[in-house]
Amino acid sequence: MADIIDGRAIARQLDEKTKAEVDALVAAGHPAPGLTVILVGDDGASQVYVRRKIKSCEKVGIRSNEHRLPADTSQEDLLALIDQLNRDPEVHGILCQVPLPDHIDTRLVLRSITPEKDVDGFHPVNVGRLSTGTGGIVPCTPLGVMMLIHSVIPDLTGMDAVVIGKSNIVGKPVANLLLDAEATVTVTHIYTHGLPAICRKADVIVAAAGAPELVKGDWVKEGAVIIDVGITRIMDEETGKERLVGDVAFDECQHAKAITPVPGGVGPMTIACLLANTVQAAKGLMGVNKDVSSDYHDVPSRSMFTGNGNIPNE
Numbered sequence: 121m122a123d124i125i126d127g128r129a130i131a132r133q134l135d136e137k138t139k140a141e142v143d144a145l146v147a148a149g150h151p152a153p154g155l156t157v158i159l160v161g162d163d164g165a166s167q168v169y170v171r172r173k174i175k176s177c178e179k180v181g182i183r184s185n186e187h188r189l190p191a192d193t194s195q196e197d198l199l200a201l202i203d204q205l206n207r208d209p210e211v212h213g214i215l216c217q218v219p220l221p222d223h224i225d226t227r228l229v230l231r232s233i234t235p236e237k238d239v240d241g242f243h244p245v246n247v248g249r250l251s252t253g254t255g256g257i258v259p260c261t262p263l264g265v266m267m268l269i270h271s272v273i274p275d276l277t278g279m280d281a282v283v284i285g286k287s288n289i290v291g292k293p294v295a296n297l298l299l300d301a302e303a304t305v306t307v308t309h310i311y312t313h314g315l316p317a318i319c320r321k322a323d324v325i326v327a328a329a330g331a332p333e334l335v336k337g338d339w340v341k342e343g344a345v346i347i348d349v350g351i352t353r354i355m356d357e358e359t360g361k362e363r364l365v366g367d368v369a370f371d372e373c374q375h376a377k378a379i380t381p382v383p384g385g386v387g388p389m390t391i392a393c394l395l396a397n398t399v400q401a402a403k404g405l406m407g408v409n410k411d412v413s414s415d416y417h418d419v420p421s422r423s424m425f426t427g428n429g430n431i432p433n434e
């Protein structure tokens with residue numbers, strides 16, 4: 121039997137660390153970090169996620185604020201709200217839930233959140249920092265994925281990792297983080313030729329294609345580690361109830377070393393990492409931790425100079 125990686129338990133551990141950081145900030149006379157979540161429209165799943173995020177904030181002592189806007193909110197009004205939040209010194213993190221309604225230009229909206237408060241790590245400045253290994257805020261789900269992998273494989277040096285999915289939110293940033301961890305990374309997607317054979321070579325598989333039960337048992341090498349990022353709601357024919365399905369045929373993969381469940385795997389880590397990112401953003405804005413060592417990490421850092429073939433100007 122494969123070990124089941126308990127995302128809820130690891131998220132709880134991270135929340136404890138986050139809470140301790142919040143307490144330390146407050147004890148030093150700083151205000152508690154503040155997160156503002158914007159939700160446009162009334163998509164059911166989005167409402168569930170936003171409620172979870174707000175509740176989790178309470179647990180660790182982060183102040184939270186929710187702006188619920190009607191589905192027909194104009195892009196102009198949304199941008200005006202973000203502009204106001206960008207200037208508000210009590211707001212340290214801004215998250216605008218995606219997907220946004222079709223009449224709104226999502227890229228423009230995500231670019232309008234100031235990079236210092238961009239706790240999703242979606243702003244092009246943070247994307248650029250991640251891809252050059254120069255700090256910045258790392259997107260929540262990819263950061264959670266790495267923590268789950270590290271809970272079973274402390275050192276990824278030289279390992280073969282296969283990422284399935286090429287989204288800006290998960291696939292691409294996960295690939296960058298795996299490279300930073302010295303893994304050999306193959307990025308694939310649902311149109312990749314010979315995907316099963318590519319996966320069979322992997323020591324680590326990150327499935328983030330949004331395709332229910334795409335990864336079959338015979339795609340998985342004995343002893344591999346599988347991280348399942350997919351969440352699809354399907355109607356169970358037998359019970360008539362809705363259930364959540366990942367991108368991996370879980371039952372067929374018991375010869376893996378370890379595997380994340382859905383639910384209870386990556387999802388809870390996404391939220392815990394959001395809270396951690398909010399504290400990181402707050403510290404940055406408050407000028408906490410701006411000591412010599414963090415300056416060292418802010419300047420073109422390690423991975424730029426350690427001979428990974430990264431040429432800074434490319």
Ligand SMILES: Nc1nc(=O)c2c([nH]1)NC[C@@H]1CN(c3ccc(C(=O)N[C@@H](CCC(=O)O)C(=O)O)cc3)C=[N+]21
Nearest residue numbers: 169215216217218219240260383384385386387388390
């Ligand atoms: N700007 C923005 N940032 C996001 O981080 C963001 C977003 N938009 N839009 C939607 C996706 C999705 N997402 C999840 C968060 C928690 C769970 C989660 O807690 N999942 C539970 C189950 C939840 C359920 O029952 O549906 C679990 O896997 O155990 C899942 C998905 C954050 N997202």
